[in-house]
Amino acid sequence: MAKHHNPNLVKINRSYTVEEAANIFPVHKNTVRSWIKNGLEICGNQKPWLILGSELKEFIQLKRKKNKQTCKPYEMYCFSCRAPKRPAGNMADYEPMNASRGCLIGICSTCDGIINKYFSLAKLVLIHGKLDVTLPKAQKHISKRDDLLLNSDLNK
Ligand SMILES: [Zn+2]
Known part of the structure; x- marks a missing residue:
């Protein structure tokens, strides 16, 4: 089951490296990388990747919404x-x-x-x-x- 990460832990006016983003929740670095694959925006294409706090927060909020919307067949x-x-x-x-x-x-x-x-x-x-x-x-x-x-x- 997907864990519920708190989007309010993210500061929207700063940017994070993959490691820093992983430390917030905390999750594994690879989890953050998979978020990037799944549409989390990064700044530019150069490594180290930087993730804007505002993007990260929005992504987590959307993720939570999606999790919540999973209905059983009878729901x-x-x-x-x-x-x-x-x-x-x-x-x-x-x-x-x-x-x-x-x-x-x-x-x-x-x-x-x-x-x-x-x-x-x-x-x-x-x-x-x-x-x-x-x-x-x-x-x-x-x-x-x-x-x-x-x-x-x-x-x-
Ligand atoms: Zn109702």
Whole structure:
């Protein structure tokens, strides 16, 4: 699991070498190098690499956001609570956008706001038993038949 690094440890008006940046959190130097590979900006192309504090801070903040947004299949991200949430009553509606993809919509169990996410029809089996998913009427008889197909897909 990714650790949560505190972006507030970074001073935005100074620059850091890879070693100094690694010492802040602390992480291994190679971790900082992998951040640079993954888009952390450096000043110029010459070694030693210098990382602007403001860039480092922004990068860590983005990283944290990404980590937080990792939802379990039965969770949806609530923008009010800023956290993945299970829908209230474990109930969600599935609204198809096309034959294979759609949107899973529920109510946040904490703030009563609408939470939703894109979901493929084929993945509904993953949340079977976790969430009570309501399909639109037209979809219902199709999904019954698809259940068999979906299950055989999973067993491949
Ligand atoms: Zn919420």
